[in-house]
Amino acid sequence: MGYNTRLLISCPDKKGLIAAISQFIAMHDGNILSADQYVSESSGRFFMRLEIEGAGFGLERGEFASAFAPLARRHGMDWKASYTDAPKRMAVLVSRYDHCLIDLLWRWDAGELEAEIPLIVSNHPDLASRAQVYGIPFHHLPIGENKAQQEGEMLGLLDEHEVDFVVLARYMQILTPKFVSAYPDRIVNIHHSFLPAFVGADPYKRAHDRGVKTIGATAHYVTEDLDAGPIVHQDVAHVTHRDTVDDLVRLGREVERRVLARAVRWHLEDRVLVDGNRTVVFE
Amino acid sequence: MGYNTRLLISCPDKKGLIAAISQFIAMHDGNILSADQYVSESSGRFFMRLEIEGAGFGLERGEFASAFAPLARRHGMDWKASYTDAPKRMAVLVSRYDHCLIDLLWRWDAGELEAEIPLIVSNHPDLASRAQVYGIPFHHLPIGENKAQQEGEMLGLLDEHEVDFVVLARYMQILTPKFVSAYPDRIVNIHHSFLPAFVGADPYKRAHDRGVKTIGATAHYVTEDLDAGPIVHQDVAHVTHRDTVDDLVRLGREVERRVLARAVRWHLEDRVLVDGNRTVVFE
Amino acid sequence: MGYNTRLLISCPDKKGLIAAISQFIAMHDGNILSADQYVSESSGRFFMRLEIEGAGFGLERGEFASAFAPLARRHGMDWKASYTDAPKRMAVLVSRYDHCLIDLLWRWDAGELEAEIPLIVSNHPDLASRAQVYGIPFHHLPIGENKAQQEGEMLGLLDEHEVDFVVLARYMQILTPKFVSAYPDRIVNIHHSFLPAFVGADPYKRAHDRGVKTIGATAHYVTEDLDAGPIVHQDVAHVTHRDTVDDLVRLGREVERRVLARAVRWHLEDRVLVDGNRTVVFE
């Protein structure tokens, strides 16, 4: 087999889960390349991520589900398998800021991101040339008077391109619940503050007014509540009294792109599981 | 002269301030060891900190004020001079947590903090032995039924010991406006969150519930508004899904003591000026 | 059982190891609280750390070894089990600098370190009072003319107190191979530079001369080669042109104590395994 199998599992915790799962894999001659496990105190759930080497493994992708289903049913598992030769199909949504987009595209080109990028969508035409550098189709969908219509077209495009995962790379629009529910735990947004500080608009301006000495950025899954979804990653930068709002914006760009890129990478490698409003990240 | 003179100035910005001030010092044969300057865009004010070498300077501490007053009046300066042989008199207020107190005392003993510590005050008796290690008088003032009375006694003690500066090293009581106004911009508190996130009680518990990936601590001057005073310093620590509330408390202790110690050091060395609700820190 | 069992394993990698180990634990009704695993590309070895809940586990500490031995033998495992009700016995060696010692003792007192500290040993009498605060016996063993003799006495003391683990908390002496070989991978030293930069004496002075903009500290296991043992943890602090050698020493103290404390905590919780000259740290 030319690909590895990745298995993500969550279920109510009980004794013997690791034994049962690893026994199942051993029975099929699988070599476990990496195994991560965590039991959540707050939810009582068990989370696991496994990567199984392709060479020698007895279960092809077409066979895995039916072989694993009985075990999964017995333990009440939520699970999914993915395969390293089938990278996720990722759409990037942008408005006018280019720093996150350029950074993601550069990393993708450098081989840092396991993804196909079938399209970039924007409500503004500005960044078309950025997409062109890497030969990725750019769709300009202006919002106009009817936002629902624009979102409908966007959903149509994503569907048509069989998109698995949506990245909001400073997409300056609030998505409707309809859109959000189409990609549960599969839309990552970058918010330009250290959440839960400065939820909403103009976080750098408000950070400056408050006189903070550190600014931050937060990558989170998008839910219906604005800026309240499960946090995947956060980081900060130090600032001083000399930094104007423009300086915060400049320094913030560096944090935003770094935080978003890391969250995207983790999602693409199936390293993030959702535990209520928290995330489990198997780095 | 066996001491250096430190001069802190703030006034409306205008041309020629640096020339006027440095000319004044040169006229009196002063050697400027360090000079820091900043003009605040938001308030239009000029801020300066100067350290003048003792050797050769023609103005003794008794003479400085009358010599400098005309210049200060002409430019509408708020100013104060301090002298490096007269360290500030610092009181430390604590409750039951010892980490910030131990750290401050160790640093003080190691010569990192330019201060005299005439007393430590607590509403609990628990930390008396910590004070004793360094031979510092410890006053236990329980709050009992009448908080105003306890604060009155505390103010009396601070007054009696000629205290310049008050550090709340995890003092778990909210001070009354009367107390706060007795030491304007001269009370530093350590808040165990990254303000303005998690104002108020139980920040680590709330940070855990929100699923943040970074926790922080904030040192700020105390004003009448809870946790809303000018921020002097902030820092953070990364956390993961594996960290329980107790782990956040443990990791937070390390950040708290580091952030508080740095803010205290800067205040003691006259490096912090207040610009509205922001601080200018000449590191 | 009132204690959890921790199992550390390393062996040549092969298929089925996780299944075999977890099956063994499940067979004895063990509940795996946490499991970490790693395969080293450079050495081809498999490393694992397991924590098994006491409640319900069928193997008491007296029974574990004989039950596990056949499996271990079959796979060529190096392994050891430890038990959370039997913390390691840790000796701290110091000279005159107190910052690492005070920090370790404060953390120990705060419950951050799973250890008993039967003794502190020093070649100088200065820090006796630091030990006394926490009621820990302090042994002053001056070096005098015969270093071998002093080390002999020290080894005698450690042996008498059944010490498992030795921490060099700025102990300013080079240990002989004889001493080092008595505690293989069980002596942690803090070096006050970012190794491999500034091996040997006076790293802060040399860092200042070189004009670096960041200083660091390194915690490592002690081997016969000076400052060349496996690194457990490293961290840094930023410095500027304004920082004198004394400032570097001051800022470095903060990094040193933080880095050492973390390495000690990891060792005490059996989170560190040695892979040639590298360490595997299951945080």
Place this chain on the structure above:
Amino acid sequence: MGYNTRLLISCPDKKGLIAAISQFIAMHDGNILSADQYVSESSGRFFMRLEIEGAGFGLERGEFASAFAPLARRHGMDWKASYTDAPKRMAVLVSRYDHCLIDLLWRWDAGELEAEIPLIVSNHPDLASRAQVYGIPFHHLPIGENKAQQEGEMLGLLDEHEVDFVVLARYMQILTPKFVSAYPDRIVNIHHSFLPAFVGADPYKRAHDRGVKTIGATAHYVTEDLDAGPIVHQDVAHVTHRDTVDDLVRLGREVERRVLARAVRWHLEDRVLVDGNRTVVFE
């Protein structure tokens, strides 16, 4: 005047320098926007950076030198003035790695870097398309059999384009003394290690072999001694046992581009002065 004047000064320290300089500026109706000053303990030299507002300043760029010369002569000053409407002319030298180049160009396009970029030069053709995105001329100068000849052509090009400042953005060639001496303290290189650790080739491989837990990058002025010039900026990233050499390379790219960009920005804004083998950075 539509531009500000920046003045960089270094000279032997003595009393009254700040007064003399600020008096000179006040005499010509200059408004000092920012002033930074430092006295080096090791060299006994005084360093100063001033930014003087254009509006109202009585000295145009053509007049400044002759007006300032007498004062400069009296105090033995090395000095230079620059003007904010005349950004430096910066050449970027690259080989095959694109991350530093893309980052610099993006920042330049975003207005973060005060520079004109008349040309990019490379010994390989690979990155021509990166330059083209921003419309910057790309010169491919292969090294072939005669390196001196290639360097000669390069010097010719830089001269022809009136280049002030050269950035080695992962230019994988060692420059000859002749080239270096043509741009003293005006060539910045990014070295992919935390100098002085891992001087020379393959630092990531060597860092991995040594088992370090932190990797770094260093921006420094180029001198005749390899990797030994004055350090402008350094930063690090944490790594774990799981990170392969390829991971270090990937994580290192992020540090390299951040460190280089900051050093370049500081140089362009005349914030860096050289003090022997150290730098003074007025951030």
